[in-house]
Amino acid sequence: MKKDRIVSVDIFRGATILLMVLVNTPGTWSNVYGPFLHADWHGYTPTDLVFPFFLFIVGTSIAFSYKNRTVDAKAYKKIAIRALKLIALGLFLGAFLIHYPFFKNFKDIRFPGVLQRIGVVFFLTAILFINLSWKKLIWVTAVLLIGYWLLMTFVPVEGVASTLERAPNNLANWIDVKVFGTHNYKADYDPEGLLSTVPAIASSLLGVFTGLILTAKQEKKATILMGIGGSFLIIGHMWDLVFPINKALWTSSFVLVTAGWANLILALIYYLTDVKKIEFGSIFRYAGANAIVIYFLSSFISKVMGQIQVGDTSLHGWLFQKVYVHDFLALETSSLLYGLSVVLFYSLVGYILYQKKIFIKV
Template sequence: MKQRLVSLDVLRGFTMILMTIVNNPGDWEHVYAPLLHAEWHGCTPTDLVFPTFLFIVGVSVVLASPDQSSDGIILQRILTRTLRIFCLGLFLSFFSRIHFGGLEDAALLGFRLAITAIVVVTLFGNYDKNWQFWIVVIMFITMIILAFGGFKDFESVRIPGVLQRIAVVYLIVSLLYWRTGWVTQAIVGVAVLLIYWAIMTLIPVPGIGEPNLEKGTNLAAWLDNFLLPGHLWATSKTWDPEGILSTLPAVGTGIAGLLTGQLLRLDIVQSRKALYLLAGGLAGIIIGFLWNFVFPLNKALWTSSFVLYAAGWALLCLALLLYIIDIKGYGGWTTFFVMFGVNPMVVFFFSGILIRILNVVKVANPTNPSEQMNLVPYLYQYQIVPRFESPYNASLTYALLYLLLWSLILIVLYRRKLVFRV
């Protein structure tokens, strides 16, 4: 088994911690600005969370790759993991829409949890067996049929998503690493960024006119709505921040991680690696910032300038952590972050499922006992908000309490040395 790079686990853990906080405020109307995505163009610390995770996916493809395996086994592992991650993302969209007969309330929740248990057993764990691959294929095909087969419960289920994008990027960068060298990978990375820039700024938008980068009227939005009508982000309905066309430059983010992983495996002193990471990070931030003047930083569109800018910050953070932890040996403080870093899929998937479960549980409304309300708003409105003068502090406290809950869960997993792979 390969030795883990603690600095990478810490960076992944920090990313998951920040993701848990920004995804779970008590009140979306009262969130401190750094914990929100940019309204459209621009970049906040929150906008850097997802690209940093995708960057780490690329790094991990290198560091976790087997030294010797047959081509058939490698390909099967890549395809199986891709489908598992994609299916996990799809299931998050499906969970709240699952119905069976006339089941309601507790019975319906129990049925959904039973289905979730089957999904978890199928998608977490060993995936070297050929029969496991075909089970995942069947699960994927089943969900696609449910989404597009005219079934009322799933006719508007969201198809794109965070895990789905991770799956696609993982697939492409894994195949690149398997079959090409770093020079080819770098050329592909530069090419996808330039091609995406040209596509978004030179090709007219059907039915709209001139190329543009505005919300809902750009070419990426048109393609999302053309190929996946009714299956997009609920907030917009006509485009998706993890849409089809914008996944192309996201591959560039994964390739940046791929190249970084190969740098980390070089037989050179760690201090030189940290220096190279620092130089690459500064270059990415500067070039991305300058490109921003003609192709604005935009997380929802995943613009090419955003790819370089976000990768630059990821490189800088990794360089700093590599220097502090792996070179200087100051690692006594890292356990909390490593707990989150070694089980990222557990945190992402089950935190999403847990919120959905809690939103189904009903309690009496204190202001009108004859009515019921969902548990989550009850806890926030009646147990947290009254204790704070500032609604922003109340909202942040709710997110931190949810983080604390996950910290307690991960302490148990970490102490028992339980690491769940997808």
């Protein structure tokens, strides 16, 4: 590790990616404890914090990686190639089959997705960061959040007043259906859809500001981050009264609330590790060093295990039933234990890669 590396950011990134693995791989989706499920629509659970946390830390990392703000063809090419790799990996995950013809029918392939959103958000955030001052970035963030609120609230859909409910006259959902058609996650919407990616950029930009604070020379950085985090939480929950907190729509209130929690948690980790020099969370640092690789592997292997048939179930289902389901355990507990085992496995993968100094940059 470089001497000037901020340990708390590595821990935060690794913990976030392992949480993503945990909530994505329960033993069975039929029996999952509430906190490990997304909110049905409005509102949020701990699981709803995971993806915005990752976009937030993407922004923080951009502030570190591009702090020289070099603007030339080489920089643009590097940013574009990385974004395209992320998008390509996401499309591959959505299309791959283990049997002939090895890819889904074109009409069934989902175009949006987690990696696709990370790629798009990374690209636009990085371009904005190397070209604009932090003051201009504040204005851009405000325009994105307020503009999205106005669009979603006041723009009618085919002559009908827009709604924030899951309905045909929800502007974000309507755009996804019109643009992507059958290529959405659901027939009527996609949680990583087109219009909702606009405020997701703001999630990453808020991470940029945190990165700038962490790399600045001022004192009491943890206190500053705590203050910012608390302010975001208050404003976000107040905004919730007129623009409900909603992950599927990635509402502006959702952006502020999740960024608020991210700043508070990161501030605590920063205080303990970078200020007090208390060593903990190494396993998260190992995972964070190859975060995208671990996420991709976990998603790919989970998909493969779900497609391999064992009797009348999948390899995933067979393993869960044979190893984790017992009469003395609630099914929710068995399901959680399966997910924790998966997390333990990828933590080990992260540790091995780290010890062998293998850092795969996507």
